[in-house]
Amino acid sequence: MDQTPFAGMAESTIMQAAAELVRARQTGSRLDALSCDDLLSLEQGFEIQQQVGLLAGKKVGGWKCALPKPGKWIVAPIYIDDIVRSNHYPLNFATSTVRIEPELACVLGSDLPARSAPYTADDILRSISQVHLSLEVIDCRYTDPHKVTFEQLLADGLFNHGLVLGPQAISLGSNNLPVCLEVTLRHPGVEPVSICGAHPDQDPVLPIVWLANFLSARGIDLQADQVVITGSYAGVLEVPTHQPLDIQFGEAGSLPVFFSTLEE
Template sequence: MNQYSQPADAAKSSLLQAASHLVNARQSGNRLEALPCDEALLSLEQGFEIQQHVGVLAGKKVGGWKCALPKPGKWIVAPLYTDSIVSGEQYPLGIATSKVKIEPELACVLGADLPARSAPYTADDIIRSISQVHLALEVIDCRYIDPQKVTFEHLLADGLFNHGLVLGPRAFSLGSTHLPTHLDITLSHEGADPLSIAGAHPDQDPVSPMVWLANFLSARGIDLHAGQVVITGSYAGVLEVPTNQSLDIQFGKAGSLSVFFSTIEE
């Protein structure tokens, strides 16, 4: 053993320990105050590494990704696991709650693999790889007691608030149109007036985050696969909606999505 191997082994052990705590939080429902590591020294790369360990330790299969264009000191990237992508109209939350947070998005389904490679992917490469575009809702949750008290690297390690994805009906094909920059969102449910929002994509061009994602993952030897779904940002920010009742979300002229968020009894 050389003089450098022990610190490297210790660092790897620390990241695996942090990942195991997040796995336990996901499986038990118990929330964490923070990860058991020095958050002041945790880098973005290490936060992403912990995130990747979580999926492996939990035995999860990656069914897609959430992403956005990076911001200073922030990588907006996290896996969507197949067992949390729901195509039906009922989404089981697995907790007792009267409210849940959602983000109305468009989900792009890949029709071709985008393997890791040395040459960078272009927007044309990404557009050609998209086979379908669906209406979708990202379901928001976190494994920390108070996410405002932890660093971004800790949030990255936890998957950036992703609980799951409601994959709604097909919206359109890219052969006939481009992904819209603006998309009006109307939320309707019993007991309240409809909420209408003049929606806009946070990165303006919805394809740009996918280009960034493909190249970010490629640089780390991670492939994108046909059948995986990619979401790139909410057209209406975060919406808090009631559970245990039917909801309808209209996505402008692209169509509507109905969903029922079911909870366990307290």
């Protein structure tokens, strides 16, 4: 694959696609697809994604990632102003339900700058200072995400709307991140739902190793205090808005949250 960001596509086209996604984020509008006629490569989809943050004036507060799959890079920034550290998460659209993914969030205690030598699992383990309970909030800027290519989804940040960063996980650190974790969802008037979940990549640290080396190859640093999530232990859960919710992460603790919408 040609690694030149604008290979086969004019820089103006990359910037136009990024501007379309920025407008959709700022206005809450939905796109049927990006207007560029050319099929995007993964590198071009990633470049558009990076330009979105720059055009919108966003500061990266973390990353979502997973081990790559054939024809797919699972990587996207999470912006600081989309990370909510309280029990109240305001949604910028009207809805009676919201989709979430229960994940463990690793907080970096030291920088992982771009470099020529590859990062190892030991490097990553030493860099993780805390592990928190978290919920990735799922949404995108397309009318029907099933009708656009993966590269256009990558350009939009792979369904990331934001992150609820909950309390520090009880008795969990970088050296004992679980492969399996029972997740229990509770909200008023409904029987609790428990899922015996497992990390999609088995080892929660390996995606961060991949992320560090993927970004490093593109001159992008991981920075201290950034948060990295690597996959849901319970898939995607659809939960109600306007109700107090509690998500139990096995013995690691619980995360209470209330999703409000534009109606409030």
